[in-house]
Every structure is written in structure tokens, then in C-alpha cells.
Amino acid sequence: MGATPRVRTVTGLLADGVVHSPGAELLRFGDDSWTYEQADASSSRLAHRLIEGDGVAPGDRVAIMLPNVAWWPLTWFAVLKTGAVVVPVNSAYRAADLAFVLRDSGAKVIVTDAEHLPLVRDVISRDDALTGIRILDVADAADTDFPATAPDIAITPNTLANLQYTSGTTGFPKACMLTHDYWTRIAWGCAAAAGLGDDDVLLTAQPFSYMDPQWNTVLALTAGAPLVVLPRFSASGFMADVRRHRVTFCYVLGSMPTLLFKQPPGADDRDNHLRAVFCSAIPAALHARLEDRWGAPWRELYGMTESGIDLISPLDDAAAVGSGGIGRPVPTKQVRIVDADGAEIPAGTPGELTVSGAPMMLGYWNRPEETARTLRNGWLHTGDLAVADDRGEIRLVGRIKDMVRRGGENVASAEVEAALETDDRVVGAAVVAEPDEMLGEEVKAFVQLAAGGTGDRAMAEAIIARVAERLARFKVPRYVEFVADFPRTPSERVSKPALKARAAEVPGTTFDLRDRTPARRCASPDTAQSDAAGEHVLVDMIRDTAVITLRRPAKLNALTVEMRLRLAALIRDYGTGERARGIVITGTGRAFSAGEDLGVPPTTFAEMRETFKTFHDVTRAVIETKVPVIAAINGIAVGGASEITLCCDARLGTPQTEFFQPENARGLTISNASSVLLPRIVRTHAMRIVLGSERIGAEEALRLGLIDQIVEPDSLLERAIDLVRAWTPEGGNTALHLALLRPSSEEIERAFALEDTAADASWNSGAFTAGIKGFWNAKKPAAATGENE
Template sequence: MAPERMGDDPSVPTLTGLLAERARRSPDQEFLRFGDESWTFAEIDAWTSRLAHRLIETDGVRAGDRVAIMLPNIVHWPVVWLSALKAGAVAVPINSSYKKADLTFLLRDSGARVVFTDGERAGLLKEVSAAEGDLTDLRIVDVAEDGSEPFPATAPEVRATAETLANLQYTSGTTGFPKACMLTHDYWVRLAWTCAAVTGLGADDVLLTAQPFSYMDPQWNTAVALTVGAPLVVLPRFSASGFFADVRRHRATFFYVLGSMPTLLFKQPPSPDDLDNDLRLVLCSGVPVGIHAELERRWGAPWREIYGMTESGVDLFSPVDDVATVGSGSLGLPVPTKQVRVVDPQGADVPDGEPGELIVSGKPMMLGYWNRPEDTARVLRDGWLHTGDVVVRRPDGGVQLVGRIKDMVRRGGENIASAEVEAVLERDDAVVAGAVVAEPDETFGEEVKAFIQLAPGVPADRTTAARIVDRAGRQLARFKVPRYVEFVADFPRTPSERVSKPALKQRAAAEPGVTYDLGARRGTAAATATDFLGVEVVRGVAVLTLRRPEKLNAMDVATRLRLASAVREYGCGDDVRGIVLTGQGRAFSSGEDLGSVPASYEEVRTAFESFHDITRAVLETRVPVVAAVNGLAVGGASEITLCCDARIGTPATEFYQPENSRGITISNASSLLLTRLVRNHAMRMVLGSPRIGAEEALRIGLLDEVVAPDELVDRAVDLVLAWTPESNTTALHLALLRPEPEEIERAFAREDAAARSAWESGVFSAGIEGFWATKGAGK
């Protein structure tokens, strides 16, 4: 579309009208592409018509009813969206990662009558529906069998206009829980029209998006595709390492990124293939000033800023031919259908160069917040939307962002309301009060930090911090969970008894306390920790770290049972994509803690059973388990690595299985699993008990890879991510590749019998004494 048409009214006023027009004019033209499958405009038009009939005739949906969508990036998402609109309903997008607290609130607040989901999330929806009395009539539809096939492929007799409500699009506001922006057909069509003109896109282009479909971006991308008649490629998720390979594979000419995505892409290793692409233009919200020019050089296409909000769609843009704005930090100029002002707190315009709040008016614009007249009146005043962003107007008329006056955290493009996280934290009995603020972060822009006042008697230590965050993480989406926790004795407060966050930040800067970082360099805080076991989620992978470096991470029964429990907790695949096991310090683990040697056969049996429990836990998981062997792995600890699906080491890695040479026992994992790995080397390793260093372990296949120590955990996480693509069959293949449970149990029985024989003969005690005499590992 030609840029000069940006200020025109759209030629078709509704999304459903756009789809019908495309199906009529170019029925066989590709519209949507997910993976290796694609659908034409005509196919999607027919499918959405059938599903719209089903909604009306089977589900009893009437004009204005709300239809929720809780799905990952699969074709059914836009299909359900457009079907709901054809039925006259209002779509309610729900983040597919939401848990009980978020989900309950959105369903109740929106008044949704029907929700479309998949098998993975249907159980949670049913649980919420059963637990909440006002949600018991919610109809839950699994898209695997959407029931649309018998219905007509022509659209129902439902008439929508430009002002017909299309979406309740939830967004985190400045305070409180998320609010739903009421977005009309005109909003979506006009937003698409403007973006198509800004970019000059046409039918020969290929659009690509990687953000979750429940967010704004894939939806307006869909509307742009309908406007210009171009295909839209939808990736399962954003992956910085694989993104440009997908751009090349799909021959994409356009995409939009925001938040931390440009930085993450820039941090990928340069490749000779970087310029081998068909890109014509990239739109970005928040392109980093320092790398803007390099982004363009590296991938050979202009990156241009575009500014907007869920409430207002698109407000500012940088023209494609305006090379002077590259690296300037400018948000651009107003689109022709918008007016912008920069005002002081009293609403008076401020001079150019002075900071003030950005306010905008014009189209597109939300109707207001659903069921929130006071919030609507506060934000929309005299026809002007108050954005809450502090900006300055540049001499060239452009606008430059200074900061935000909103009480929220913007993490990697996600808007997180502080009050929502605070409400969850304060449900914990250990918490008296909490205050959530934004902590600057190089990669994500901002991270979530929680200041917490504890109840009397609760220790202010890392274990407490991790437990509180763990509980919060069971109610919040992962990106909302605090990474940083700082305990405080009290809070500075305003006269109205609210926490004064500016005063809190000033106090923390002047008198910093201990801040617990429960995340990782590129991770999100997770879940659980004890004195000997740390758990954090790094890029969606649970990293379990043994933390007794002063004892070379030696394990007693309690340690092993806790480790097995953590493996089971994360091994179901509901919350993480895989597990990495590692140790703190110079040892992965020196195996059995000889400071707590069994004094009876029953204690021996208990000790062995706790090792068995770890083996069972690892082999029962539905996700890959990778051992990041950071150093010495002795005895039972060496066996634990054998149970894992891969082992990555460092030059300091060393395997040592000395039990047999001491006459203590055979080893269940060694006897069963080692031969699968190193075949003819197994006898020498078990019976000869040599120390196997990293180089030798790599040569014989005991290690899969050796990396630098500071790369170890990240490399293990990378491997898990590589093995778990969206909609994969990882769990099935793990079940096929791993030993059968019956084999494992037979090995356990043999080991138990050998252990009893060793105990009764006195060999066990003699072996332990031999360890002490030679100062063996684990002392």
C-alpha cells in the first residue's frame, strides 16, 4: 500500500469483511502459514464460517457474548478469533501460560461464555471452572475436535459494523489487575491500514511473527495480511538462535519485534548467512540506540521505530526513508490520523526539549476499559489518551522517550502491573507487605524486583526468598515472577498509607540491603531452594544445583530424596522444557556423604533406595535431563549422570567409581546404563575403578561435549531447548530410548542383594574404613 494513503479511511470497515473480500478476490492466495502447513484465504473463510455457525447453533452464542481463546501459536488461534467475530461475539485472548490466579480473574472479569483451548490446558480450565461457582456454566471446547465440519461454509447472517466490539484485549494497567481494552472492528482495520501504508507492504510480501498470538502483534499482523493480501508466517515462539534461519526459510520480507528481542538477536554469533535474506523492512518498538545502525548493516534492511499502545494502536512512526533517525532514539512522527501533545501534570503543553507526558487523540482508539468507567475517565480525558510515558519533543518534531510514570515493569516487551504481583506475594503467610519495582536489566530492559516485609520469626535468608517466589510462581505467569528479592523491616509510606516507591528506591540506593538474585543471567526466577539444593529456571529450563561446595556436594539420604522430588516436580513438562543437573564449586558431587555412614543394614537399604529414587525420577520424566558435570563426579554421583540423557563437562570433569575396588557393592546405574554408553569400556570403569578425566570421557563417549566452565550451564540449557521444539514428540522418544522400568527394577533387586551380602560379610564396613584411611572423596 502506498504511504500517501495512510490518512485515508479503510476501504473495508470490518475484519470479517476483509476476510470475505480476500476470499472473493484471491481465494487461492496463501493466507496463514504455521510450520510446513498453510491455508488460503478461501480455506480460512470457509473454516471460520463453519465454526461461527457452530458457536451460534451449538454453543448458543449471541451478538456481544464473549468467546475466550487460550491457545499457543497454532492455526486455530486466528481461526477461532475470526469465527467469533463472524458469530457477532467478542474475542477474549488469554495468555496460554497463565495459571490459576490470572485465568480465574480474566474469565470472571470478561464474563466469557465459551473458551477454546487444547488438551494441555483443558484440565486447568476445568479445574478453575469447577472451583468457581460463577464459572460452572463455562463451555470448554478443545480445538482438536472443534465440531465445525457439519456446518455451512457460508458466513452466518450476522452484520458487524466498524463500531462493533471485536476484542476485550487485556493489558496491565498502571495499578491493579489487568484491564480489558474494548477494541472495535474499526480499531483493527484502521491499525492494519495505517501499518500497511507505513511499511508499503503489498501482496508480494511475506509477513512473519513470533510473538504469542494472545498479544497484539500477531493479531494486527493478521489484519495487515488481510488488508494487503499477503501471507503471514507464524512461528511457535521467539527463539533468538533460530529466528533468522526461519526468516530465510520462509523468505520473509517483513517482521516486527519489540522489547528485548532486538538485543537478543544482536547477541547471536554473526553468520555468513546474515545477509542471505529477503528482508525489506523491520518495524520495532524500542530499538536500542547503540546497536540500531549495526542491526541494519548486519541484516541488510532498515529497522524503523513505531510507537503505540493497546489502548491506541499506532501513534508514531519513523518513515522508511528517514535515515537520520537511525540510532537517534526518536520514536518518530505522528501518523496522519493522530494528534500528539507533551503536557505537564496540569495538562498544559510544555516547550520543545522539556519532559512531559505524551497524550494522543484520533483513530484508532479503544472505546474504553471494560467494566472500568473510573479507569476510562482517568486515562481518556477530553478525547485525549494519557499514555503515562514521559517524552520530549525534538527540534525536528519527533518524539523521544524519557521514561514511564506508570507503576509497572516492562520486561522484554511484557507489561507487568506491580500491584498484581504484590497481591499474590501478600497472600503468603510469611509476607506482611510487598512492593514491586522495576530493576534495570541489560537484556530484558527491566526485571521484577520485590521488596518484602516478613512476618515475625521468619528468617530473612535466601531459602525464605526462594520459597516465597516459588509460591508466587504457582499463581503467576512465569514472566511476572520476581527475579530479585530484598527484605526490609518496614516501608516508607505516603500520608494515605500507601508505599512510597520513590522513597523506597532512594532508601535502597542510600542504604542497600542484601538482594537475592533468584534468576540467572538470562533466566527467570523459579521456584524452590533449600540449603543444599538450588532451583532456578533459565530460559524455561529448570537448573537443579547441589550447593554444598565445602563437602564437594556430598549427598546424604535427605539430599537425594529432595533431589528426586525436584526432578519429579519439574519432570512432568507442564512448567519447564527440561532439567539440568549440576553442582556448585569444583565438584559435581562426591557421592555418598561419609559423615553419615549407615549403622545398620536397614540404613544401608534406605541409602540405596534414595539412589534408586533418583534413577526412577530421572527416567520417569517427560522432558530431557542433562548433566552439566562441572567437576568431580564420584560413585553414586557418577551414576546419577549416567541416568541423564546427556552429559556435558568442562576440562575439570572427572568420573570416579571406586566402590567396587573397596568391596562395597555393584552399581545399579553402572551395571545397566554404562554399557549402553561406553560398551567395552564399562568393565574397566566399574571393576578397575580408574579416574576418567574429561578428555578420556569425551573420547570413549561418556561425555557428549566439553566446554569452558562459564559456558557449561548455558550449553546444557541450549541442548534442552534444541531437543524440545514446539509440538514435538520428545516425551514419546524419551520413553522409547530409555530403559524399561522392569529392567531398572531388576537391576535394583540385584544391587540390593549385593548390598546385603556386602553388609553381612563385613566388606561394607571395611570399604568405608578404607575410604577414610585413604581420605577418599566425600569425607
């Protein structure tokens, strides 16, 4: 299929189907079916009725307020045949919403049913601006006195077809002006991507007032395949309908995949004819499981009301499964990721996704300023935050305005929601900002539990603990409120304004999971120690790189035994090459790390040996990895922490970087194989660094070779990640070269044995304890505070 549709008007497609296959099925509503010929004749009669009975002329606006019944698409066809413009109205609207759409669109006629007639009449009678709008009961639409052939009105690809209102999640909705060309291009591109033909059966379950059933209808016209329309989406009944109607293709979006997957598995799950499923926002963690369960490829489709379909993942792109990617541009579209000034930004940097090409809305109805803000120099600014990798694969990371600003950190709600929804106990989640006096905003999660879930504190703590394993600490929700359901927009997205308004009006139980202060090591049970380590050693995935951060700035990131155990475990976990291309280790605040936490020193020989063992284990973990390990040394690196950086394959520093190994001056012993690593790096300078306990600043460290490069603090992490990616090209032999370039495990183990012997002697002679006492006496004289004891 070429880039341009063969027939470029919706009415032309219907007429073409009548010529080529008049008796073929076009629409199926339950057990009722409409052929091309029947749909064409019925819609033509209604078109004449609108012209002759209601005075509808080309360019007039006609509103449709109906549920998912056959007369919705038939009325759509009829209005388009008159040359008028369709205004879809959500059948769930109440008075205020309906009045706004009728006023804003300037509708001349509204087509509705008996259920909605009282509301429509009441709204029109109460508003002088709406006086004169004609009301047509759809029960009168099947008037056989009018001709069954289309009116003689010229319709072109550029004829305005719809005023399609957006979901309005940030205020009153805006109407996108959509042409016939818009609809036919969407269908043409999707039919090509999915390889659809007249042997397929399509299915839709969204409200017809939303755009998906409409483009699905045009897709049916394009492919010559029937469209099955369900009254509404039902997670429990959806797959049964897929089997009953022998559906081969469908499109789902939003929470639908998660809701479907969380239905109890059945022996008949694979007993279906599905050939392909297109979806917007497939949960990455569920992607492969969705395909395996129902036996069909699920592929991502990205688009907006303003632009139709922009990107699609090809059916043969198995690498897309679980990647979180949103597809590749369709042949008639181009995409760019830009900064706030509209300049294109490099791969790996989040920015706004922008789109150009066809189809595209003409603009927002009666909103030239909004149009100018959104469409700039031919590019649609989507408001979506996205990031591209070196291969051009694009992932969404949130909405520009859907962020929580927590203490200077930006938290993308979508990222936290995705982490919450990987939990089998969670059906859906919505993350919002909660005002906070200290941090400005805190992270709050509204959570809908699966059937049987108990919405108590224990459940909240269990769910958030799992999230804490996946996300940086500042992204983990402090507040959790369980809800039975979510208010949703017509496009099945959670309406967060409505959710927050509901919570304010009828407050539920909100659990405050404020962090507990980590207990001191000498008084803590194992679980509390583990929690403290989990809080102080965090991992983030950034551009396929595991960034491990020591986050205990009040203590200069001093390392407890538990922190070292977690650090080694994370290095091993992400060092296999299966989850990350490389590892970056860094710190927060003004220190990389102060090394051993001398606030909780060993008090027994066994504890002293455990201290050395855990430092040794960090070194082993680094040396054993199959990926590059880079130290991003943001500040001072003291003692054992300085030695950890020496284990890494490269060290990047800032002007504030400083190395300090004070052990010898304190009567202590090095504990992480500096005896091997330092001489390899700085040769003869190792003696003065270890025995002289000199402080080595950034410039001196660069001259000696302790660090490879000095960069500004705000670029440190980015430069370290760039280095990881440069060292791990596709098809490269990075793991092999690392094994050749690093010190051997035999060298390291010999050094460990010597250090253990020295440590034993230091402990038995009393030098170890004296060194620690000397440190505290110099730092806080006993006469002043008494704290040293």
C-alpha cells in the same frame, strides 16, 4: 493510501480476499498453509457451530485459550462472524489468572485444547460464578456438518471485536474494548508506512493472545501477503526462520532486538529477503549495528493496546537511526507532552505523552473510573514519560510509575536499563527501587548475562563502572543481582512485580556496590584518584547539551588535580560538536567551587607546577571547543574556580552567586589566565578583584559584567541550556564565531608563561607555603585542633 481503510471490518477483509484471491496463501504455521478460501470456510463452519451448538449471540463474549496454532486466528474469525466478542487468554495462565479473566469478561464460551482442558474444567468447577460457561475442545472445531459460508449477521466498523486484556504489570489486567475499525486502521496505517503488498511475506513470533499477532493477521489481510506464525520467539532460531520462509517484513519488541543481536554473528546474516523491520524500543546504541548486520532498515513503532499504533518512523528517515526517537504521528493521530495538570509543556521538558485520534479503544470493560482517568477530553494518557526536541522528535525517558526516588532525585528505570544493556556482557536488565533508610530508595539492577558470563562481584563492578561513565552518579545502581531469566508479560515486557516477588521468595546473591570513601591524595594510588575524580566530576546529557557538574558539596566542590584533569577531558570530549550542541558547567550545594583543594596542597615544586598546569589545561580545553561553554554559577566561585568561569562564553548566576579571588591576600598566585580574561570582561575592575581580593556579590557582578544574568536557582540549569540551544541554530556558524570572539591561544599562552614565572617565584620565596599555612591557621587555629599541620 488514504487515512481511512478501504474495508473497515476484519470479517469484511477476509471476505474481500476470498473474492479477489481465494487460492492465495493467508496463514502459514510451520509446513501447514491456509488459503483465504480455506480459512473462510473453516471459520464459517465454526461460527455456525458456536451459534447453533453453544447459543452464541452478538455481544456475547467467547474466550480463546490456545497456543500459537492455526485454530487461534480461525477461531478469532469465527467468533467475529457471529457478532460476538473475542476474549484472548494467555495460554500460560494458571488458575487464578484464568478465573479472573473469565469472571471479569463474563465469557459464555471458552475454546481451548486438550493440554488446557483439565485446568479449564477445574477452574470452572471450583467457582460458582463461572457455572454455565461452555467449554469447546478445538479438536471438535473442524465440524464439516455446518455451512461453509458466513452467518447472516451484520458487522459494522463500530462492532465490538475484542476485550483485549493489558499485561497487568501493576495489578490485575484491564480489558480494552476494541472494535473492528480499531484493527483495520492499525493494519491500514502499517501497510502504508511499510509499503506492503502481495509480494511480501510477514512473520510473527509473539503469543497470539497478545495483540501483535492479531494486528499482523489483519495486516496480512490488508496487504494480501501471507503471515508466517512461529510457535514462540527463539533468539537462536528467529533469523533462520526469516531466511527459510523468505520473510520480507516482521515486527519485534521489548528485549527481542538485543537478544537477536547477541547471537553469534554468521556469514549468512545478510542472506535474507528482509525489506523492513518495525520494532518497539530499538536499543539506540544497537540501532545502526542491527541494520548493518541484517541489511534492512529497522524503524521505531510506538503504540499501546489502548490506542493501537500512534507513531511510526518512516523507512526513508535515516536520521532516526540511533536517535532514540519513537517516530512521527500516523495521519489519524495527534500527540502532546503535558504536565501533571494536562497543560502542554515546551520542548526539552519531560512530561506525559498523550495521544488522540483514531483508532482508540472505547474504554476499559466494566471500569468507568479507570476509563475516565485514562481518557480525558479525548486524550489518552499513556503513563509514558517523554521529551520532545525543537524539531518535534520525541523520545521516551521512562514510565511515570517506573521511577526510583533516590534521596530527592528521580531516576527513570528505563534510562538505567538502556545504559546497562549497551554492555555486550549483558543480555537484559531490569531496574527497581530498593528501600533505603537514609535515601528512601536505592537503585537495584537485576542483570541477565550473556552466555559464558560469570555472575561474581568482579563482573558486577565492571558492568556498573561502565554505567558510571554514562550516567549521573545518583542514577548508578548500588545493588546488582544476576538472574538466569526474567518473568515476562504477554507483551514480552519484564514483569517487575513478578521479578521482585521471585527475588523475595528465592533470594539470589545481591552485590552491594556502596561507594568507597575517596582516599586522600597523598595516600592514594592512581586508580583511586581517578575513581574519586569520576565521582566528583559528572556529566549528563540534557536536551543535547553536556551538563558537567562539580559534585563534592561537603568540600564546597574544591578541585583536586584529578578533578581538573577529568574536567578538561570532558570538555574536550563534548566540545567537538559531534556529541553535544554545547556545554554547561555547574556545581552542587552552595558553592560552584572553592577552587584549589587546599586540604591537599602541593608539597614539592613538581606538584606545584602540576597544579598550575592542570588549571591551564582547563582553560585551553574551553578555548579550543567548537561549541558554546556556559557557566551556571550556583553559588560562590573561589580562586581558580572563579577563573574557570571567566573562560566560559557566558556566565549565568543566582542571587547567591559570589566571586572571590583570595590568592593575593594569601600570598598565592593566580593560575588560570585571569590576567587576560578579567580585563577583557570587567576592564579596570580587574585590579581590585585580583589585588584587593574583594568579594563580588551577584548584583555587583551583574553590574560589572562578570555575569550576564541573575536567575532563580531552580531555573539556572534550564536557562543555561536554553542559551546553548539559542546560540546553536541549525545551519549556523557558531564554531566560526566562537573562534573570532574568544581570546586567542597566543594571548592565553603568554599569560600562562607569566603566571608560571610568578608561581615559581612564589614557591622559591616561601610565599606559596606560607599562604596555605595562613589559610589553615585562620580557619582552624592549631591550638584548638592541631589539624593544620
